[in-house]
Amino acid sequence: MENLLIPSPQGTTRVFVVLGDPVAQVKAPELMNRVFVANGVDAVMVPVHVHPCELPTVMPGLKQIANLDGMLITIPHKFDVCAHIDTASEMVSLSGAANALRREIDGSWSGENFDGLGFVAGLMQQGHDPAGKIVTLVGSGGAGVAIAAALLQAGVQRLNVTDLSKEKASRLAQRLNARYNGRVDASVTPQLQDADIVINSTPMGLRETDPLPFDVDRLHNETLVADIIMKPAQTRLLKHAAQRGLRVHQGIHMLAPQIEMYREYFRVPFVGEHSVGENPRY
Amino acid sequence: MENLLIPSPQGTTRVFVVLGDPVAQVKAPELMNRVFVANGVDAVMVPVHVHPCELPTVMPGLKQIANLDGMLITIPHKFDVCAHIDTASEMVSLSGAANALRREIDGSWSGENFDGLGFVAGLMQQGHDPAGKIVTLVGSGGAGVAIAAALLQAGVQRLNVTDLSKEKASRLAQRLNARYNGRVDASVTPQLQDADIVINSTPMGLRETDPLPFDVDRLHNETLVADIIMKPAQTRLLKHAAQRGLRVHQGIHMLAPQIEMYREYFRVPFVGEHSVGENPRY
Numbered sequence: 001m002e003n004l005l006i007p008s009p010q011g012t013t014r015v016f017v018v019l020g021d022p023v024a025q026v027k028a029p030e031l032m033n034r035v036f037v038a039n040g041v042d043a044v045m046v047p048v049h050v051h052p053c054e055l056p057t058v059m060p061g062l063k064q065i066a067n068l069d070g071m072l073i074t075i076p077h078k079f080d081v082c083a084h085i086d087t088a089s090e091m092v093s094l095s096g097a098a099n100a101l102r103r104e105i106d107g108s109w110s111g112e113n114f115d116g117l118g119f120v121a122g123l124m125q126q127g128h129d130p131a132g133k134i135v136t137l138v139g140s141g142g143a144g145v146a147i148a149a150a151l152l153q154a155g156v157q158r159l160n161v162t163d164l165s166k167e168k169a170s171r172l173a174q175r176l177n178a179r180y181n182g183r184v185d186a187s188v189t190p191q192l193q194d195a196d197i198v199i200n201s202t203p204m205g206l207r208e209t210d211p212l213p214f215d216v217d218r219l220h221n222e223t224l225v226a227d228i229i230m231k232p233a234q235t236r237l238l239k240h241a242a243q244r245g246l247r248v249h250q251g252i253h254m255l256a257p258q259i260e261m262y263r264e265y266f267r268v269p270f271v272g273e274h275s276v277g278e279n280p281r282y
Numbered sequence: 283m284e285n286l287l288i289p290s291p292q293g294t295t296r297v298f299v300v301l302g303d304p305v306a307q308v309k310a311p312e313l314m315n316r317v318f319v320a321n322g323v324d325a326v327m328v329p330v331h332v333h334p335c336e337l338p339t340v341m342p343g344l345k346q347i348a349n350l351d352g353m354l355i356t357i358p359h360k361f362d363v364c365a366h367i368d369t370a371s372e373m374v375s376l377s378g379a380a381n382a383l384r385r386e387i388d389g390s391w392s393g394e395n396f397d398g399l400g401f402v403a404g405l406m407q408q409g410h411d412p413a414g415k416i417v418t419l420v421g422s423g424g425a426g427v428a429i430a431a432a433l434l435q436a437g438v439q440r441l442n443v444t445d446l447s448k449e450k451a452s453r454l455a456q457r458l459n460a461r462y463n464g465r466v467d468a469s470v471t472p473q474l475q476d477a478d479i480v481i482n483s484t485p486m487g488l489r490e491t492d493p494l495p496f497d498v499d500r501l502h503n504e505t506l507v508a509d510i511i512m513k514p515a516q517t518r519l520l521k522h523a524a525q526r527g528l529r530v531h532q533g534i535h536m537l538a539p540q541i542e543m544y545r546e547y548f549r550v551p552f553v554g555e556h557s558v559g560e561n562p563r564y
Binding site: 003004005006007008009010011012013015021023024025026027028029030033034044045046047048049050051054057058059060061062064065066067068 | 341
């Protein structure tokens with residue numbers, strides 16, 4: 001990932017942005033620019049730092065830039081950006097959050113959320129089909145809501161969504177139950193005893209000193225413990241679960257499928273890996 | 283200029299844009315990205331295509347992007363962009379047009395116009411100090427107005443500004459005379475007989491079949507004939523003038539000083555040319 005060189009943007013270059021606050025930590029520009037270069041596409045992704053109070057001013061401006069074709073959305077804008085989407089996907093409607101927008105042929109903007117789809121794709125790739133399973137999701141934030149919606153779309157039998165804010169979890173459950181009648185319940189304390197899969201989608205685990213997001217000892221022996229935290233790859237939660245002999249699923253698994261989903265969503269024709277020197281632009 | 287490779291933008295990268303309609307022809311991204319790379323600055327310039335009717339929506343949005351530090355402005359936005367400048371330079375006030383904006387420490391946006399300053403710097407570099415001279419400027423468009431203002435600032439004795447639209451030339455002369463009392467007059471037909479320097483700032487000459495913007499045969503033998511058209515380097519006008527034995531001044535001379543002015547204006551510390559491999563970012 002280090003030292004990726006790309007052709008300099010020129011007048012003809014199509015522009016993509018990733019919106020966040022802060023934005024210095026985002027990896028999307030390097031990941032997506034690698035995809036553009038590898039597939040010989042004259043496009044570039046740049047970071048766009050937007051304070052929450054400025055989103056209502058910035059979004060209409062970005063939407064009207066004629067050579068801006070797509071946006072990725074990160075913390076804290078995934079919820080508020082929905083007000084600026086002309087056509088929301090089912091995933092966006094269900095989760096109430098979006099992490100990708102694209103310009104359509106007619107100039108309107110569609111919104112999608114790949115956080116949950118990427119998470120489910122990662123589960124499947126690792127051999128953990130969630131269909132028919134009892135799942136507990138700990139944390140109903142920007143990523144959690146999308147994971148909840150994608151799990152239901154993937155056919156989980158029952159989903160317990162939790163959050164320290166009962167109201168937040170209840171609102172999510174209500175929205176999901178309107179589509180997946182009665183399969184979702186909300187609570188502050190996670191239901192652990194009968195869960196087949198338990199997912200941490202809280203930020204707890206980013207720091208080594210964070211408390212565990214839930215009590216691993218209360219899980220049965222067949223439970224899969226998943227984390228969405230990517231750094232560290234093996235969080236304290238996953239270490240504890242592994243020590244107990246439970247199967248674990250790392251946060252990194254949700255990333256690779258999303259890059260491929262973004263490529264498709266942004267209509268980057270897949271050519272395959274080739275070096276910059278072979279780039280058809282040159 | 284071909285095949286310039288730059289480090290991929292990352293989360294920390296500062297963003298610069300060049301606004302135009304169309305924008306595919308602009309050379310600014312490659313020129314400025316070369317400056318950023320050469321001086322080891324973590325910044326990138328991308329093209330931004332804005333239709334005139336969308337400028338009032340796009341500009342407030344761009345101004346509120348926290349990691350967007352500067353803009354270059356090209357046709358047709360040089361006049362209308364002035365409404366979005368918080369602090370206009372004297373050059374912008376005089377010419378009524380801007381071609382560069384930058385974010386100040388307090389978050390406000392300043393505007394400057396380097397078209398004329400670049401032109402005058404180019405004249406000086408070629409040994410043609412305009413101070414005290416009688417100058418005729420043919421064409422009062424986006425570049426012409428800035429050249430007129432810069433020539434007065436450089437101390438021309440008399441300036442004849444012309445345009446096919448008498449009103450356009452008169453408006454410009456009025457604005458300039460408010461500052462440079464009586465040194466400017468406006469006309470439709472250029473005053474050629476006593477001119478020391480005659481400048482073409484119309485688009486006539488971009489195509490080989492264009493008529494000459496003014497009659498070279500009516501100039502006296504010491505007149506300098508200047509063109510702001512860069513392609514072709516030697517326009518039909520300049521060829522005719524050279525054939526008549528007159529000194530000529532090519533459009534390209536206004537470009538190099540402007541790149542250096544942009545570097546300073548955008549506060550890119552000058553380190554000097556070094557290759558990407560030595561870039562302090564890496």
